[in-house]
Amino acid sequence: MKRNSYDTSLKHLVRLGLTDAIPTELYALLSSSNISRWKNEDEAKYFGYGLNSLNHAANEKYDLFYKVAQSERLQQNLECYFKLVKVFQSAIALSSTCQKIFYDSRSEIVDAIQEVKPILGLKKAVSFLGFSTTSFHNWMLETKVKCIHSYFEVCNRIRPNQLSRDEVNTLRDLLTSDEFRCWPISSIVFHAQRERILSVGLSTFYKYAKLLGISRPRFKKPKHKIGIRASAPNEKWHMDITKFKILGKEYSIYIIMDNFSRYILNWGVHHSVSGEYMRDLLKKAISRFEPKDAQLIADGGSENNNIYVDELLTTNPNTLTKLIAQKDISFSNSMVEAINKILKYNYLFPFGITSLQFLLKQLEFAINDYNNKRPHFSLKGSTPLEVFNNTPWDRSAINLQFEQARLDRLAINRKNVCKGCE
Numbered sequence: 001m002k003r004n005s006y007d008t009s010l011k012h013l014v015r016l017g018l019t020d021a022i023p024t025e026l027y028a029l030l031s032s033s034n035i036s037r038w039k040n041e042d043e044a045k046y047f048g049y050g051l052n053s054l055n056h057a058a059n060e061k062y063d064l065f066y067k068v069a070q071s072e073r074l075q076q077n078l079e080c081y082f083k084l085v086k087v088f089q090s091a092i093a094l095s096s097t098c099q100k101i102f103y104d105s106r107s108e109i110v111d112a113i114q115e116v117k118p119i120l121g122l123k124k125a126v127s128f129l130g131f132s133t134t135s136f137h138n139w140m141l142e143t144k145v146k147c148i149h150s151y152f153e154v155c156n157r158i159r160p161n162q163l164s165r166d167e168v169n170t171l172r173d174l175l176t177s178d179e180f181r182c183w184p185i186s187s188i189v190f191h192a193q194r195e196r197i198l199s200v201g202l203s204t205f206y207k208y209a210k211l212l213g214i215s216r217p218r219f220k221k222p223k224h225k226i227g228i229r230a231s232a233p234n235e236k237w238h239m240d241i242t243k244f245k246i247l248g249k250e251y252s253i254y255i256i257m258d259n260f261s262r263y264i265l266n267w268g269v270h271h272s273v274s275g276e277y278m279r280d281l282l283k284k285a286i287s288r289f290e291p292k293d294a295q296l297i298a299d300g301g302s303e304n305n306n307i308y309v310d311e312l313l314t315t316n317p318n319t320l321t322k323l324i325a326q327k328d329i330s331f332s333n334s335m336v337e338a339i340n341k342i343l344k345y346n347y348l349f350p351f352g353i354t355s356l357q358f359l360l361k362q363l364e365f366a367i368n369d370y371n372n373k374r375p376h377f378s379l380k381g382s383t384p385l386e387v388f389n390n391t392p393w394d395r396s397a398i399n400l401q402f403e404q405a406r407l408d409r410l411a412i413n414r415k416n417v418c419k420g421c422e
Contacts, residue, residue, distance in 0.1 A: 234291045
């Protein structure tokens, strides 16, 4: 009987435990005694066995690839990673923000590419991040090579259009000079051009000012302090007028309001600025709401400061004391001016008022809506009428209301089953 001879590579696969790499039909023909002997024999008996150790790493990688090929789960994971990488590459290619982040982090990116370059190659490494090899080389020079001739240590040969060190110093001196403290940058630029001090454009000045961290001194108007505030209804009143045009004809809208509640106490429309008309509106408001030792804040307009209004206040002592805003008191009459703005921009302008009748009808609706229905943020959700009547909206149950709504929401949403939930 002829004795079989076996290929050394077959013995080698058995000895390394890589029997999965042997075709099933061939492996079935091997006797158990041969398999046992090959697993236990000394590989030194084979001339050139050292090549096996050199290929050991390759065998390990082969084993890894084989495991991946046999595992559907690993293949799915790899597919997911590749999809995410593809989406990431598309996103960074379209995003200017990502490009800026890359540029700001170019030193770290250069280090990372240098590390993976021997394995991936430079072209693949930079294309993954969405920029060119030229950009990589420029970034490497900018971050790793410091040029002594450049103010910002950026290679002059790579960036030959950058300002010279002397030009940057001149630009910096111009921007920080007390002589030009009150000038805008545009004026400094024209001065430098006219006097031939520096021949650069406005955009270059702005760019280098940013690079140098120079910000021009700008005066900021101090924030307004909180205006005058009452501590209870009928403590402080405001009155004012605002103009409104209808087809070229001007009308005056008169407003009297309570400071504490923002409630509009009385209003009217007149074809002119009239002290008598303001007196009549004020008289009705005093009769209806009966203020006691309250303040009446008004501006210096003739509709507020006239013999008619003054006579009314004199004949009704202990009701209202008139104070002129920014004269008798330091505060302005801004609260009623804010009401005027709300009425005009929320209720009048959007509706295209074309007649006096339309204006009166719309104002009647607007003031009723504003006073009685519209919750106010400054009043913590109450309406002006509620606050004026000392019956503000009760918020004590709001937390319980929110919690119950949350529980109801959970119950409803958990009942809804879509195809994605099944």
